[in-house]
Amino acid sequence: MSKRNFVILSVVVIASLFIASSIYAGAECPDMIKMDNPAYSEHTMGIVMFSHKRHFEGYKLPCGECHHDDSGQPRTDLKVGDEVDGGCIDCHGNPSRKPKGAKLSKSEMLEYHAEALHMNCKECHRKEKKAGKNAPTFCDECHPKK
Ligand code: HEC
Ligand code: HEC
Ligand code: HEC
Ligand code: HEC
Numbered sequence: 001m002s003k004r005n006f007v008i009l010s011v012v013v014i015a016s017l018f019i020a021s022s023i024y025a026g027a028e029c030p031d032m033i034k035m036d037n038p039a040y041s042e043h044t045m046g047i048v049m050f051s052h053k054r055h056f057e058g059y060k061l062p063c064g065e066c067h068h069d070d071s072g073q074p075r076t077d078l079k080v081g082d083e084v085d086g087g088c089i090d091c092h093g094n095p096s097r098k099p100k101g102a103k104l105s106k107s108e109m110l111e112y113h114a115e116a117l118h119m120n121c122k123e124c125h126r127k128e129k130k131a132g133k134n135a136p137t138f139c140d141e142c143h144p145k146k
Pocket of ligand 3: 066067068069070071072085086087088089090091092106107108110116117119
């Protein structure tokens with residue numbers, strides 16, 4: 001390797017180390033998330049594997065589609081490496097679906113973790129499906145059979 005190429009290579013290596021450390025200095029932004037929140041005493045359904053990175057990178061969805069602040073306002077400022085305002089369970093704190101047959105307002109529904117998740121995931125998927133995309137809306141497309 002010529003001296004000049006070696007210098008260029010060194011600069012590239014140092015720059016990429018710098019970029020990597022600046023990413024990892026923030027909160028970890030997982031590629032794949034196993035949705036088995038430990039607050040549930042039991043998962044009655046198969047565990048959903050959520051392709052987090054594919055959603056914001058592949059499907060190009062802004063972070064604020066799913067992450068919001070403590071008043072429910074979308075975090076439009078977020079980027080990879082930033083901290084979020086907590087896990088969904090921190091604010092949608094009841095680890096279950098709503099009681100069968102219960103008539104609840106939207107904000108009462110949102111107290112139930114599984115309802116908040118379903119609302120977030122499925123409302124978008126229904127829209128995407130109408131637009132011809134292959135976004136899952138049936139139980140066993142997200143929850144693998146146990
Ligand atoms: C778009 C994906 C998706 C679809 C479709 C979906 N779910 Fe879920 N569901 C989730 C996620 C994500 C959670 C949260 C699990 C966690 O974080 O622990 C969840 C949680 C649950 C829970 C509470 C946890 C458990 O296993 O007991 C139940 C019950 C549930 N879903 C039932 C259903 C049923 C019934 C259907 C079909 C009518 C359905 N889900 C469709 C994504 C989905
Ligand atoms: C399609 C929805 C969606 C999009 C888009 C999305 N996320 Fe997430 N993200 C989630 C869900 C769901 C979780 C799991 C939260 C939980 O289990 O409580 C999560 C988890 C995280 C975590 C880990 C939190 C923890 O407590 O460990 C970070 C950090 C994060 N997301 C950052 C981002 C950033 C930054 C972006 C944009 C570049 C982004 N997310 C885009 C849905 C999304
Ligand atoms: C820091 C607290 C906090 C966290 C963390 C949080 N939420 Fe929320 N969320 C709220 C508040 C507050 C609202 C507004 C409630 C209302 O309208 O009654 C809301 C509203 C929602 C709504 C309704 C949006 C609409 O259509 O109006 C959904 C769906 C939702 N959250 C899902 C999630 C999911 C999924 C996560 C995790 C990725 C999450 N939330 C994390 C506080 C939080
Ligand atoms: C704002 C829109 C949006 C939200 C919110 C969203 N998704 Fe998706 N999802 C998509 C799109 C778009 C696709 C891809 C459709 C296609 O194939 O082009 C997809 C595909 C998927 C797929 C199948 C392919 C893959 O990447 O695994 C799963 C499973 C999935 N989503 C789970 C979830 C879960 C679980 C949540 C909630 C935590 C969620 N999604 C929230 C837009 C969304």
